[in-house]
Amino acid sequence: FGSKQWYQRRVRGAAIGAGFCVSMFCDLRITADDAKLGANFVKVGISPGMGGTFTLPHKLNNQVCNDIVLTGRTFTQVLEESLSLASQIVTTTSPNATFETMKLLRAPYLDIMDSQLQLEAEAQARCFASDDFKIALASVKNKTLPVFD
Numbered sequence: 001f002g003s004k005q006w007y008q009r010r011v012r013g014a015a016i017g018a019g020f021c022v023s024m025f026c027d028l029r030i031t032a033d034d035a036k037l038g039a040n041f042v043k044v045g046i047s048p049g050m051g052g053t054f055t056l057p058h059k060l061n062n063q064v065c066n067d068i069v070l071t072g073r074t075f076t077q078v079l080e081e082s083l084s085l086a087s088q089i090v091t092t093t094s095p096n097a098t099f100e101t102m103k104l105l106r107a108p109y110l111d112i113m114d115s116q117l118q119l120e121a122e123a124q125a126r127c128f129a130s131d132d133f134k135i136a137l138a139s140v141k142n143k144t145l146p147v148f149d
Helices: 018-023 052-059 062-071 077-082 095-128 131-142
Strands: 008-011 014-016 028-031 036-038 074-076
Touching (some): 014 018, 018 036, 052 095
Parallel strands (some): 008 028, 014 036
Antiparallel strands (some): 036 074
């Protein structure tokens, strides 16, 4: 977030979980027709990591963010575009004006990002130690849907 550059992420194929969360740190996402994005953490028994609880609430409205992270659903490029997560056209912009604009857009988040990442790490550690994670891991191995108590 403190970088002088602006970042774009080109997504082809799956960006699920960590890949999706990392892409949300970028200023612009460009997706291929076969792109499939989502945050499936809750489906595998863990809480979001990789900055997902930091970037998603700031890039999306609360309803969309909650839908994505609480259901673990994935969605195609069509849905992604309707949620304004992706841009199809990259325009030529002034590097200096882009840098100054990105500094302004990022400024409110610089102080809280580190603490949010620490909270994510602690929450994931608790999830990895839970019975829910063991159930989810077994269901992935057996290619079945998890049944949580």
